[in-house]
Amino acid sequence: MAATPGHDPRLATLRWPLMLTRSGMVAETLLRAFWPLASVVMLALATLMLGLHELLVVELVWAGAVVTFLSGLVALIWGLRHLHWPSREQAIMRLDETLPGRPINALLDDQAIGSEDAASAALWQAHKIRMTARAAEARAPSPNLKIAASDPFALRYVALLAMVIAVLFGSIWRIGTVRDMTPGAGIAMTGPTWEGWLQPPRYTGLPTRYLNDVEGDALRLPQGSIVTLRFYGQAGALTLAETVSGRVEDLPSAADAQQEFVIAQAGELSIKGNGGRSWQVDVIGDLPPQIAVSGQPEIEPDGTMSLPYAAEDDYGVVGGEVRIALDLLALNRRHGLVIDPDPRADIVLDLPLPLTGDRRAFNDFLIEDFSQHPWANLPVVYTFSAQDGAEQTSFAAGFGAPLLARRFFDPLAAAVVEQRRDLLWSRANAPRVAQILRALSHHPEDQFRNPSAYLRMRMILRRLESYVAAGFTQERQDEIATALWDLALLLEDGDVGDALERLRRAQERLSQAMKDGASDQEIAELMQELRDATQDYMRQLQREAEANGEMMDPGDMPDDMMQLSQDDLQAMMDRIQELMEQGRMAEAEQALQELQEMMENMRMTNAQPGEGGSEGQQAMEGLADTLREQQGLSDQAFRDLQEQFNPGARSGESEGNQGRNGGLGQGQSHEGGQGGQSQQGQQGDGPEGQDEATGEGGGSGGSQTQGDSLAERQQALRQELQRQQNGLPLGGSEDGAAARQSLEDAGRAMEGAEQALNQGDLAEAIDRQAEAMERLREGMRSLGEAMAEQQQGQSSNQTGRNSASQGNRTDPLGRDTPEGRDGIGDDGSKIGEGSAYRRAWDLLEEIRRRADDRERSDGERGYLQRLLDRF
Incomplete structure (x- = not known):
């Protein structure tokens, strides 16, 4: 039978597992018995550490203390009644249950029978040795601390959460303030006291001040500051007297424990009683914001308008708006603007404010794209307004200027945009706009570079005329306006396939921009477009010349033929841009015309004119023929x-009707030569084989x-x-x-x-x-x-004739490369050809630069000016 455990030496190896097991059982018992008491204690401590008792009246605080004490007493009694201390035997049983075969219980048993039999005794001894080895592997089980059955509402977690919050955000020193709430205790130790805080308006960005730490008897506070006072001690021991709030009705009692009011005017603030103080309050007024336009509007290359403005406020601008109204008095009422406009609301935009930095004084820009607005490029009045944190609003004086927007330099695109503006100005202009669009599309071959643009205009015209006949509503007005805008963009920016045509177009737009007085940004953008078009044209000219075998040998060129290098063209375009920046538009336009003539008269040269039949050049020539056929x-x-x-x-009677071979009135079915024969062969010879493009003889x-x-x-x-x-x-x-x-x-x-x-x-x-x-x-x-x-x-080891060819190579414009002519330059050439032309151009540019230098003497500048006038 089993022996009494006690301090049995047979369990010496299980001392620590048994001790840990029993400790875990004690923890389980204490938790199950005293979790209500622990929850009450944690809630009470959290309340005191957070200072909640300071916000309540004394009566409620003491009532809460009594309830807490009684709750704790009940929880303690309940816990003592449910407390069952675990014994050593229970710990042994708990540990033995975790092992297979209950080895601990086996170690405590004695052999009941057969002890005198040697074989039986040996078997029993072997069994105990095996149980001893198995018991040595015992490990203390984890205690079962789950008490969800006893606390189904998880009140213990509520108390624990309150305690954690108190530790993080409260103070343990506040527990000691409970003694000050004992009747007469605070007064006996310190007497009546007070605290005060000065909180400026939030928009000022100023910090809150502790009134007890303010030195002196003068206060300067922003208007609208909030004063908060708290009186401690016997009621009526401290009272408030003030003349800064301007309150005349619903005045609280001067002896109230808490006082709060707003500073509205200068005056006196006093706390009367033992330990009280007095201050003379001076109010800092909140000035209204100031805003004004600080410059002229400018147009960006992408059509965005930029209008600078400046604003300031003593504490910072928080908002505002920009109102844009049409200036009818400054408008030149002609063409489609003669009739009265349709009612249209002013443009109202939020005032753009800096995202970072100080808003007390700043400069910023109103940046918007008004290109599609009906008032684009018309005179308007800008009215800026700003608002501060005190909701004070100030308005700037009206600023009259054009509503800058994208301008179109293609004449046809500009005409389409003008008709769009007239259409949006008044729906009564619709018949007039339809007539003008019909006139623009009367001779399309003289106006339209792109067939798609002509087709789009005809579609817009038919739709507009149908809308005019059926009733021109606002929805239809917006639809036509959108279609006209897309058409203008196609005419202005549409892709022009031929490089020479792109070059001519870039030159025409730049010339038109100079005549229209475009801004510096627009001039720079168009100038860059001209440079790009020039580069494309030179590359296409070289490819076509090589593909067609039309490369000229520099030795075969006439002596009077001018050769231009890439640097020469770059210098000419730089000079054109410089003249435009100096305002000398007439000279710039003349130089632009000369550049256009030079570009159109250029010929490509090559030292190997016989290489036009190579495989690559033949392929290029075949693709060129395919392109012409297309x-x-x-x-x-x-x-x-x-x-x-x-x-x-x-067919054939329309002026300018150009077919594939380029003759006027000579389309594929208009020619009388080979093209006409080919067409007849396709159409047949009967009466129905007439020119089907005319629609004659073929019916429908x-x-x-x-x-x-x-x-x-x-x-x-x-x-x-x-x-x-x-x-x-x-x-x-x-x-x-x-x-x-x-x-x-x-x-x-x-x-x-x-x-x-x-x-x-x-x-x-x-x-x-x-x-x-x-x-x-x-x-x-x-x-x-x-x-x-x-x-x-x-x-390089396969050069042969190719090396000689590279030695005599010329650039795409007919000038020798630095390696040309066996490394020998043309420094002895005459003015107008070779590098001498470049040197002459550079010399002329240097003279112009020095003549424009204001720091040089009048005599030197006069001499340089006479050189320019002569040469």
């Missing part, structure tokens, strides 16, 4: 679409037949491009890959044009053909650059 198809499709809008026109089916003919030609051209693409020497360079991708895109665009022609959708076909031409140009450009890289990558 241009011819696009021209004929555009002519057919134009004749649909003008059914009375006759003529147009469809012509469309089928164009589709077949488009298909043949696409197949020809595919054949050329398969034989191109593209190589593996990046430019070669770009050329391959561009030509594939061109093929897909041709396929889209073919489908549109089969469906009779000429407008869609023209768009796809324009895309195909653009992709072809990109492919030719990339192919040319890939060929140039291949030529540069040739090894």
